[in-house]
Amino acid sequence: MLLDIEHLTVQLPGTARPVLTDVTLRVGSGEVVGLVGESGSGKSTTANAALRLLPGDATATGRITVDGTDVLSLTGDALRAHRSRTVAMVHQDPRSALNPVRRVGDFLTERLRGAGLDQRAARARAVELLAAVGLSDPERRVRQRPHELSGGMLQRVVIAGALAAEPRLLLADEATSALDVTTQAEILALLKSLRTSGGDRTPGMLFITHDLQLAAAYCDRVYVMYAGRVVEEGAAGDLFARPRHPYTRGLLDCSPTLDTEIREIRPIPGRPPSLADAFTGCEFAARCPRAEAACETWRPEPVALDGGGTAACRRLPVTSSATATATVTEGSVR
Template sequence: MLLEIENLTLRVPGAARPLLDSVSLTVGPGEVVGLVGESGSGKSTTAKAALGLLPAGSVTSGSVHVNGTEVLALTGEALRTHRARTVAMVHQDPRAALNPVRRIGDFLVERGASRERAVELLDTVGLSDPEHRVRQRPHELSGGMLQRVVIAGALAAEPGLLLADEATSALDVTTQAEILALLRRLRATRDLGLLFITHDLHLAAAYCDRVYVMYAGRVVEQRAAKALFDAPAHPYTRGLLACSPTLGDTAHTLRPIPGRPPSLSDTFPGCPFVARCGESEDACGTWTPEQSDLDDGGTVACAVVAAKVPGTHVTEVSE
């Protein structure tokens, strides 16, 4: 596996509950894995753990392996090398990643490095007239062009794993489709593994091989994309799909999930979704569900679902 996160728990000072709670996740070579959930669910924090970018003062347990290396054990020069060569991240706002007074070529190559390399990278990501683009500054390029520049920078060291954190959400649909096609081509030609964070559930369904659903710092469901969207198992996943608009379904009324996502000051002895769940039972408030295996190879963390699946169980929370 390119990325293997196992039982990662992350606590930060002043928080009543973990920022991440026993998160397990894998990404293989050439695989696109989606990570979805409401804002604050822990998606970006999970991705940044692969870079060793953790909040100041945080305490972790579990493991984060990238290409066989334990990231949580890296420090100093070893950590800097890991971030520069093994894994790269593309963020939502490309303008925030670029110095507005520096030229595009300066972002792509270090001082003294070959300018031809910068041109080659821009050509790889399909940016027109790359010889001219390297001399331009960020304000001269559109948002879609800048996103290609940032992706080119991420690919400069030829990493095996790319973390895309809402990398297409600020783009119009045409440009979004072009960027996704670019990432798909890079996946095929470089056997690139991609962790794709998005709020767009329908995009995740169409683009990803597998999808993890996160809520309150926990993975609540993990399935192959088609299985998850055809027959979601967790009440939270069904709630997310119910409040997502679909083209052509004019009779469908959006049904928002009641309540609000829990903050870091909220604590709960059982399932974190219980206060917003319309299917909860008495045990949900006092028992924490483990990941239960489903027939299609996926998993779900729900006591109600687990009770219906032979051979599964839930674990009582200690007071």
């Protein structure tokens, strides 16, 4: 397994509950795994944990391995090599990744020279990468500074930088949200093409998105997070066609689609909890239309679902312990 997170709990000082609670998540070589949920559910923190980019005062327990390496034990040069060669991350805001006074070519060649290329070869490769992500006139772009490019163009530059070191694992945190629909499709096709190299060394991707339709069409499997916990996971086609957890169902009900049948968009009542809110039962109980009195005092554990996948809801039939990951199948919802 390329990325293997087991029972990860992350606690910050002064908070009533952990940022992440008992998170188990896996990404295989060549697999695109979606991570969805409302803002504040813990998606970005999960991705940051794979890079050891948690706050310095955070306490993390559990296990994170990337390509067989124990991430939580890395220090010094080993940690720097992990962040620069094994794992790459594309953030939602490309301007946060670029120095405004340096040229685009400097950003790309710095990474490439760190991988062993000389200046001339690094510049040639930078031009190739910019062309690969669809930027016009890449020879001119490498000489430009960030303020000379649009937000969508900058996101392409950041994606090119992430691909520069040919990472084993790509963490995409809302990586296409700044792009128009046509450009988004091109970038997704580019990212998906990484899976064609074949063999055990094929890169994998953790794809964080708020777009459920995109996750359904693009991802092999999907994890749904709420209040720092994984509440449901499974093959993308199965999960969106037959959601089991009330939160997943709620996300779909309030997500607009292009279906010909007009349906009412029903938002989830209430607001997601803050880190100041402690729970003795189910985190979603206060917003759940199916909640019972017992939900306020009894925290459900993930159970295996018939047909594969897991969900954490006390109203689901308990068939077996759900510690195993669902069978990976490629599915899509159009």
